[in-house]
Amino acid sequence: MTTVTDTQKLLDSRPPSVATLFQDRVAATPDRVAFRYPVPPASGTGPDEWRDLTWAASAKRVHSIAAGLIELGIRSEERVAVAAATSVDWILSDLGILCAGAANTTVYPTTNAEETAYILADSGSRVLIAEDGVQLAKVREQRAELPELAHVVVIAAADATPAAGDPDGFVLSLAQLEERGAAYLEKHPDSVTDRIAQLRADQIATLIYTSGTTGKPKGVRLPHDCWSYMGRSIEAIKLLTYDDVQYLWLPLAHVFGKVLTAGHISTGHVMAVDGRIDKIIENLPVVRPTKMCGVPRIYEKVYNGVAAKARAGGGAKYKIFQWAVGIAREYAKASQDNFVKTGKRTVPTGLSVKHSIADKLVYAKLREAFGGRMEGCVSGSAALSPEIGWFFAGAGIPILEGYGLTESSAASFVNRIEDFRVGTVGKPLPGCEVRIADDGEILLRGPGIMQGYHGLPETTAEVLEADGWFHTGDIGELSADGFLRITDRKKDLIKTSGGKYIAPTEVEGQFKAICPYVGSIVVIGANRNFCTALISLDEPALLGWAKEAGLEGTPYPELLAAPETKAMVEGYVKQLNEGLQRWQTVKQFRILPRDLDLEHGELTPSLKLKRPVVERTFKDLIEEMYEGAVAK
Incomplete structure (x- = not known):
C-alpha cells in the first residue's frame, strides 16, 4: 500500500520534463513491450495483425523524429502541430517534438480547414505532422494564412506528394523525417540528449485548443511539469500500474487522451493503441485489456x-x-x-x-x-x-468517474478501484487543492493547472487568480471525506421563469438509464415556464425494437416519425417524470430526425454535447413545443 510519505516522495522526485520521464522509462525497461498496435491485412479483408513495440525501439524512432525536427530548424519552445487520429505514430511524434525541446499543438483531424489554419497561425506552428492527404489539403487550402508554416510531415507516406505551388521541401513523409533524423544523429549524436537536458519544468510542452461552443478556440498552455506531475500522480494512486494492459482509443488531441500517455510512461505498462471507435467492440476480446478509459x-x-x-x-x-x-x-x-x-x-x-x-x-x-x-x-x-x-x-x-478540464491537464479528481463511489468523481489527486466558492463553483490549485491561455492575458485573468486558484465554471459539492460530486456546469444550469434552478445533465442522465434506445437527450427550459426535451434515437437499437413492434423493414427515417415510436418514447418520458420534482419534469418532447453527431458540430471530438449548437439547429422544434403551450 502506498503511504502519504511514499506519494509525496514520488511527486517531489518527478523529473523536470516529459522527455526526461520518457528517457528514464526507456533506461529502466528497454526490452519491455511499450505499445501494441494493429496492422490491417494486405488483402484488405480479415482481422488486423497486432504488433509489439518495445520501449527501446520506441526511443529509437522518437530520437530520429526529434533529430529530424532539429535538422529542419526547429528551436526550443517552437510549436510543431499534430493533426492525426489516435495511433502509435501520434504518440511517437508527440514524444519526438518534446525531445526536440519544442511544444506540440494538438489539432483534431475532424477540424475544418479554416479552424485548422486559425489554430496553426495562432500557435505560431512551424511544422505540421499530418495524418494523410486530407489533412495536407486543409493546409494547402489556407496556405496564404500560414506564413510561418515551413513544412508538413505526412504520416501516410503515399500521400506525401509535393504539389504545384508548394515551397521547396514543404512536404515530406514521416519516414523521410526519421531517415533525415537518423543521418543527423550520426553527425551530431548528442543533439537530442542535449535538448532534453536543457528542458525546464515551466517550459511549454503542449498547446491544446479548447473546442468552445462560441467564438474562436483558446489555446491552453500546459508546461512539462503538468504532464510530469500527472504521470507520477497516476502512478501514485495506482490508477494505472506496471502490470496493466491499457486499451487507448480516445482522441490524443483531447487532454483526456493526452494525460493517459503521461501515466503510461510513468508506470511502464503495455498500451494497445487504436483510435478507430468502430473497432472497439471487435478489439476488446483481442487486446484483453485490464484498463480502459472512455x-x-x-x-x-x-x-x-x-x-x-x-x-x-x-x-x-x-x-x-x-x-x-x-x-x-x-x-x-x-x-x-x-x-x-x-x-x-x-x-x-x-x-x-x-x-x-x-x-x-x-x-x-x-x-x-x-x-x-x-x-x-x-x-x-x-x-x-x-x-x-x-x-x-x-x-x-466498475466505471471510475473522474473530473478535470483541459486547463487542469485532465485529471484533478478520480475514483480509485479500492475506494470508488458511484455518483461522485472521487477524491483529488495528490498535490491538487480544491475549494468550493460561496456560489458552489469548484476552484482548483496545484501543479496540473495551466499557465494560461495563449496570447490572451485578460481572458486568463478572468479564470486564474494571482495566487493560483483556477475557476472551473462547474458547480459541485464535497463530502466530509473528500469525495466530489459535480452538480452541473455553472453556465448550463437552467433557471425557469418561475425561478427554479434545474441541472439538465441530471435529468438527461436519468433518462439515458431507463431508455435503451436513446442516442442523445437535451433538456430545454431556461427562462421558460416548464421543461421540454429534444431526443434522438440510436439507429441500431431502434431497428432492433422495430422487429418486436411489428415494424420490421421500416427504414430508420420513417421509424423516427412513426406514431408507435412516439408512443414508446412517451412511455419512457412518463417513467422519467415519476422520479423528478414537479418543476424538473419534461412536459413535451420532440424526436429528432437523426442522432446528434460530430459532422453537424453538435458534439465535440470528445463526444461532449454542444448545447448552444443543438438549440440553434433545432430552434423551430423548440419553439413549436412552447408555442401556445401551458405547463400542466
Whole structure:
C-alpha cells in the first residue's frame, strides 16, 4: 500500500520534463513491450495483425523524429502541430517534438480547414505532422494564412506528394523525417540528449485548443511539469500500474487522451493503441485489456446495446436481463453503503445468492465482451448516469468517474478501484487543492493547472487568480471525506421563469438509464415556464425494437416519425417524470430526425454535447413545443 510519505516522495522526485520521464522509462525497461498496435491485412479483408513495440525501439524512432525536427530548424519552445487520429505514430511524434525541446499543438483531424489554419497561425506552428492527404489539403487550402508554416510531415507516406505551388521541401513523409533524423544523429549524436537536458519544468510542452461552443478556440498552455506531475500522480494512486494492459482509443488531441500517455510512461505498462471507435467492440476480446478509459457516451452505448440484444432475444430473455440489471444495481448500492460504514464491501446473503445467479446468466457474458480481464474503466469529459454506473459496478466492471478540464491537464479528481463511489468523481489527486466558492463553483490549485491561455492575458485573468486558484465554471459539492460530486456546469444550469434552478445533465442522465434506445437527450427550459426535451434515437437499437413492434423493414427515417415510436418514447418520458420534482419534469418532447453527431458540430471530438449548437439547429422544434403551450 502506498503511504502519504511514499506519494509525496514520488511527486517531489518527478523529473523536470516529459522527455526526461520518457528517457528514464526507456533506461529502466528497454526490452519491455511499450505499445501494441494493429496492422490491417494486405488483402484488405480479415482481422488486423497486432504488433509489439518495445520501449527501446520506441526511443529509437522518437530520437530520429526529434533529430529530424532539429535538422529542419526547429528551436526550443517552437510549436510543431499534430493533426492525426489516435495511433502509435501520434504518440511517437508527440514524444519526438518534446525531445526536440519544442511544444506540440494538438489539432483534431475532424477540424475544418479554416479552424485548422486559425489554430496553426495562432500557435505560431512551424511544422505540421499530418495524418494523410486530407489533412495536407486543409493546409494547402489556407496556405496564404500560414506564413510561418515551413513544412508538413505526412504520416501516410503515399500521400506525401509535393504539389504545384508548394515551397521547396514543404512536404515530406514521416519516414523521410526519421531517415533525415537518423543521418543527423550520426553527425551530431548528442543533439537530442542535449535538448532534453536543457528542458525546464515551466517550459511549454503542449498547446491544446479548447473546442468552445462560441467564438474562436483558446489555446491552453500546459508546461512539462503538468504532464510530469500527472504521470507520477497516476502512478501514485495506482490508477494505472506496471502490470496493466491499457486499451487507448480516445482522441490524443483531447487532454483526456493526452494525460493517459503521461501515466503510461510513468508506470511502464503495455498500451494497445487504436483510435478507430468502430473497432472497439471487435478489439476488446483481442487486446484483453485490464484498463480502459472512455467517455459516458461509449458506456451508454454498450449498456443500450446489451439491453437491445436481450430484448431482441425474446420476452423471457429480456425479463432475465431486466432482473439482472436490478440485482446489479441493488448489489452495488449495498456494497458501497457497507463499505462507507464498515470499510468492507459486504452484502446480505440473499442478495449475494441472487447476484451469483445473475452473474452466470448475464454479467459473465458482459465481462467476456470486454476481454475477460477488465479490472475497471475510467470515465470522464462529461457526467455518467449513476444508474449506468451502478449497473457496471454490480456486473464486475466498475466505471471510475473522474473530473478535470483541459486547463487542469485532465485529471484533478478520480475514483480509485479500492475506494470508488458511484455518483461522485472521487477524491483529488495528490498535490491538487480544491475549494468550493460561496456560489458552489469548484476552484482548483496545484501543479496540473495551466499557465494560461495563449496570447490572451485578460481572458486568463478572468479564470486564474494571482495566487493560483483556477475557476472551473462547474458547480459541485464535497463530502466530509473528500469525495466530489459535480452538480452541473455553472453556465448550463437552467433557471425557469418561475425561478427554479434545474441541472439538465441530471435529468438527461436519468433518462439515458431507463431508455435503451436513446442516442442523445437535451433538456430545454431556461427562462421558460416548464421543461421540454429534444431526443434522438440510436439507429441500431431502434431497428432492433422495430422487429418486436411489428415494424420490421421500416427504414430508420420513417421509424423516427412513426406514431408507435412516439408512443414508446412517451412511455419512457412518463417513467422519467415519476422520479423528478414537479418543476424538473419534461412536459413535451420532440424526436429528432437523426442522432446528434460530430459532422453537424453538435458534439465535440470528445463526444461532449454542444448545447448552444443543438438549440440553434433545432430552434423551430423548440419553439413549436412552447408555442401556445401551458405547463400542466
